[in-house]
Amino acid sequence: MRTRITALAVTAVAAAAMVLGTASTASAVGGGYMIRGHYASQAECQAAGAAGAAAHIWSPLFICKPFAAQPSVYELWVRY
Numbered sequence: 620m621r622t623r624i625t626a627l628a629v630t631a632v633a634a635a636a637m638v639l640g641t642a643s644t645a646s647a648v649g650g651g652y653m654i655r656g657h658y659a660s661q662a663e664c665q666a667a668g669a670a671g672a673a674a675h676i677w678s679p680l681f682i683c684k685p686f687a688a689q690p691s692v693y694e695l696w697v698r699y
Contacts, residue, residue, distance in 0.1 A: 648682055652696040657686060664693040671697065 655671070658664040664683035672679040677697035686692040 648684065648696045651698050652682060653699070655681075655695045655697045658683070658693045658695060659691070661693055664695050668695050668697065 655677070656664075656667060658667060661683055668681035668683060671677050672681060677699050680698045682696040683693050684696065686694050
């Protein structure tokens with residue numbers, strides 16, 4: 620009985636951790652956006668986003684945001 624309860628508790632904790640990890644990544648940028656690249660500055664990221672939008676590679680809606688693990692790096696999130 621104790622083994623089953625322990626196994627159930629471990630499973631519940633693992634499932635909760637997976638859901639929280641996915642939720643934090645998905646909620647960082649709204650739905651429909653996909654990461655397209657990493658850049659050393661906000662200006663480089665904005666230029667790459669604008670260039671891709673001008674070339675009709677993705678929509679004109681894009682986001683440049685600091686990478687959580689390394690704030691000096693910017694992620695380019697785009698909508699197709």
